[in-house]
Amino acid sequence: MNDAEYERLMPAIQRSTGVDLNFYKPRQMVRRLDGYISRVAGGSTQTFADLIEKDPAAADALKDFLTINVTDFFRDPHSWTDLETKVLPELLARSSALKIWSAGCSQGSEPYTIAMILETLAPNRPHKILATDLDAKVVDRAAAGGPYAKSDLKNLSDAQLRKWFDEEDGGFRINNDIRKRVTFRRHNLLMDRFDSGFDLIVCRNVVIYFSEEAKHDLNERFAAALRPGGYFFIGGTETLLDASTMGFERRSTSLYQRGPDLVVAKAA
Ligand SMILES: C[S@@+](CC[C@H](N)C(=O)[O-])C[C@H]1O[C@@H](n2cnc3c(N)ncnc32)[C@H](O)[C@@H]1O
Structure with missing residues (x-):
């Protein structure tokens, strides 16, 4: 996705998940999202934006992906x-x-x-x-x-x-x-x-x-x-x-x- 697509996607992500991507490193986030969007929306940012705004389960799944909950007792x-x-x-x-x-x-x-x-x-x-x-x-x-x-x-x-x-x-x-x-x-x-x-x-x-x-x-x-x-x-x-x-x-x-x-x- 290019910068303009990322800029357009950010408000949809914030509305559907509450996560404000302005606080995240853009290059890494774009790389991670590119892989995710190609898996769940065939690579189209517009289809993806529509999906997360309309489908709460898709928004939830995106939030899980963004937050990365990996943890452990006595981790390291x-x-x-x-x-x-x-x-x-x-x-x-x-x-x-x-x-x-x-x-x-x-x-x-x-x-x-x-x-x-x-x-x-x-x-x-x-x-x-x-x-x-x-x-x-x-x-x-x-x-x-x-x-x-x-x-x-x-x-x-x-x-x-x-x-x-x-x-x-x-x-x-x-x-x-x-x-x-x-x-x-x-x-x-x-x-x-x-x-x-x-x-x-x-x-x-x-x-x-x-x-x-x-x-x-x-x-x-x-x-x-x-x-x-x-x-x-x-x-x-x-x-x-x-x-x-x-x-x-x-x-x-x-x-x-x-x-x-x-x-x-x-x-x-
Ligand atoms: C990889 S886990 C780390 C868990 C634990 N601290 C550990 O080291 O095992 C990262 C956690 O940070 C949470 N997180 C990410 N952004 C956050 C934010 N803005 N405010 C609060 N928690 C956040 C995620 O939901 C996730 O559960």
Whole structure:
């Protein structure tokens, strides 16, 4: 599709899915959409625009395609080690009731992973774990605790499976002990306001397709939403190029800490 076709398609996509492509990297998005449109509409952007505007199922399928819900418990296990052995123990020594946000949580594996770690390190504390995602379908599934397929649980030991899940027909459901520790909500990181005072914000593998400008703006808002000394945990293939100008100090590949003096403080 050429630039003009992309420009014409963007409002139809926003109307039918709520996703504003102005916040995404155009070249990558065009490449992905080209493949998708040739599969579902024979390559015609006009046919595709008509389809998603008229058929809610087609709009839903497009939203699934755009949001990419791939996730896992303990996704990239090695990147959780520092969180588990250094960051959370340090935060727990500071406060017995942590405020944590998993932003772009998909079907809940990430916030439930955090809840499992916290329950293991220091059981039964009144932490607040908020988990949000743009996609209402995955949020509903997460809030119901699954069910998750065995393949989603490959990074968990048998002991963890027995401890945190109930086996049922067709899969494994998070048990109530862990489920009640996470609050799920639908939320669009690019449009909606968010709370502040977090000890830890986890936003992994979510902003990969966002434009540089949208990513920078969001990271500044994350910095402002953390308490001084709070941590920001990102995906294994991501980096914060301008961390220090946003008031972050790099602690390891995927972990950044908000310093005491935030240089740029943007209202979230
Ligand atoms: C690849 S998944 C990552 C899930 C999890 N953070 C992980 O690393 O396993 C990306 C998630 O980001 C969500 N997402 C994409 N754009 C978003 C936005 N603007 N606001 C909130 N969530 C968004 C998608 O719906 C999807 O569930």
